[in-house]
Amino acid sequence: MKYLVLSMMIMSSVYALPIKTGEHFRTAIPGEFIVKTAGEKIAQNVKRVLGKNLYLLKDTTQKSLAKYKYAYPNYQYFGDYKDVESNRPNDINFEKQFHHQMVKTTVAWNTTSGDEKIIVAVTDNEFQIDHKDLESSWWKNQDEIANNGIDDDGNGYIDDVVGWDFFNNDNNVVDPTQSTHGTHVSGIIAATANNKSGGVGVAPGVKVMPLKWYGEDGSWTSAIISETYHYAVDNGAKIITTSYNVDGFVDDQAYLAAIKYIRSHDVIIFNSAGNAGQKNPPRQKIKELVLVCSVKSGNEKKQDKKSSFSNYGTGIDICAPGDPVYAPIKWSTGTQDHYGELSGTSMAAPVAAAVAALIWSAHPNFTDEEVIQKLYDSADNIDKRNFWYKKKLGAGRVNAAKAVL
Ligand SMILES: [Ca+2]
Numbered sequence: 001m002k003y004l005v006l007s008m009m010i011m012s013s014v015y016a017l018p019i020k021t022g023e024h025f026r027t028a029i030p031g032e033f034i035v036k037t038a039g040e041k042i043a044q045n046v047k048r049v050l051g052k053n054l055y056l057l058k059d060t061t062q063k064s065l066a067k068y069k070y071a072y073p074n075y076q077y078f079g080d081y082k083d084v085e086s087n088r089p090n091d092i093n094f095e096k097q098f099h100h101q102m103v104k105t106t107v108a109w110n111t112t113s114g115d116e117k118i119i120v121a122v123t124d125n126e127f128q129i130d131h132k133d134l135e136s137s138w139w140k141n142q143d144e145i146a147n148n149g150i151d152d153d154g155n156g157y158i159d160d161v162v163g164w165d166f167f168n169n170d171n172n173v174v175d176p177t178q179s180t181h182g183t184h185v186s187g188i189i190a191a192t193a194n195n196k197s198g199g200v201g202v203a204p205g206v207k208v209m210p211l212k213w214y215g216e217d218g219s220w221t222s223a224i225i226s227e228t229y230h231y232a233v234d235n236g237a238k239i240i241t242t243s244y245n246v247d248g249f250v251d252d253q254a255y256l257a258a259i260k261y262i263r264s265h266d267v268i269i270f271n272s273a274g275n276a277g278q279k280n281p282p283r284q285k286i287k288e289l290v291l292v293c294s295v296k297s298g299n300e301k302k303q304d305k306k307s308s309f310s311n312y313g314t315g316i317d318i319c320a321p322g323d324p325v326y327a328p329i330k331w332s333t334g335t336q337d338h339y340g341e342l343s344g345t346s347m348a349a350p351v352a353a354a355v356a357a358l359i360w361s362a363h364p365n366f367t368d369e370e371v372i373q374k375l376y377d378s379a380d381n382i383d384k385r386n387f388w389y390k391k392k393l394g395a396g397r398v399n400a401a402k403a404v405l
């Protein structure tokens with residue numbers, strides 16, 4: 001398992017849901033204005049009388065307002081507290097997913113919880129396709145007919161309806177022999193909301209393209225990596241997230257060419273920063289990658305502190321909660337809804353990738369560069385909690401609520 005991330009720890013502690021107040025987001029209600037008159041009565045377009053000479057108007061245009069003493073837009077405000085109440089999905093273990101409160105997903109979901117047209121490719125070791133919280137989250141190749149032995153869409157892959165196994169060169173991405181990793185990463189991105197099961201993805205509306213590339217023998221090749229990335233781009237992924245150690249690839253020309261292929265097709269690639277607790281590891285030289293550092297998420301007093309295992313340095317781009325994250329895990333027998341906590345930059349990378357997917361869902365006309373810039377600009381500064389790591393944690397910790405505005 002040389003290249004698999006180093007540490008993934010199953011955690012068991014349960015913490016109370018932290019509800020924070022004080023930060024608000026607003027949106028102007030179309031056509032509604034609060035107007036004050038000099039005493040004249042208004043008959044038309046009154047939605048409600050608010051007081052003496054004070055009216056709430058509906059179906060009104062800005063132009064018609066000049067005659068009043070004043071006229072102001074009617075904003076709808078969303079605060080954290082109200083939002084956690086109103087947007088809390090019914091998934092039974094939502095409170096175990098500390099990262100939702102940290103990155104304010106429930107507020108972001110007022111704008112979007114993800115567009116199914118935004119496809120996020122996950123390159124990993126196994127995918128529990130029939131996991132209850134993921135079975136409707138996968139990207140499906142609509143142009144391919146299942147199990148007819150024919151490459152219907154002519155993309156070079158026979159019966160590739162739900163991803164591909166590039167190690168074994170077949171269409172089965174399920175692998176009972178591997179430790180759970182790809183299922184968890186996929187669930188962090190897009191686990192189903194409001195199905196009364198487990199938790200919820202950061203962007204439950206988007207689709208995950210499951211690409212298995214890590215071999216049962218613990219090896220993989222430049223060819224497999226190159227092929228996997230080309231498949232993702234050529235079959236419609238907008239975002240790719242890789243939670244593997246790529247330090248050994250910095251002089252691998254096939255890998256570097258594949259990364260350049262990704263970026264030249266306006267596709268964004270995220271990669272975990274790595275779990276060696278190391279400053280400026282080799283992968284930070286690869287400028288095309290959005291490298292994601294992990295911050296603590298479980299204990300409220302320690303939230304946003306760099307995870308001790310996380311690499312850091314001047315090449316880090318962004319941080320996300322990854323220590324721990326509760327999400328779906330592979331199941332072997334019996335029930336289809338296994339979940340658990342794992343910790344690692346492997347978990348932080350998909351949180352950041354999913355926030356980028358939310359940005360793209362909210363702003364479908366953005367270029368890849370604009371999505372990346374928005375991700376950085378909307379991040380929260382976490383320097384105060386990381387005195388020794390100033391300027392070594394990228395743009396800060398992702399904030400989904402600000403990112404989608
Ligand atoms: Ca095909």
Ligand SMILES: [Ca+2]
Nearest residue numbers: 145150152159
């Ligand atoms: Ca077929």
Ligand SMILES: [Ca+2]
Nearest residue numbers: 091192197199
């Ligand atoms: Ca769920």
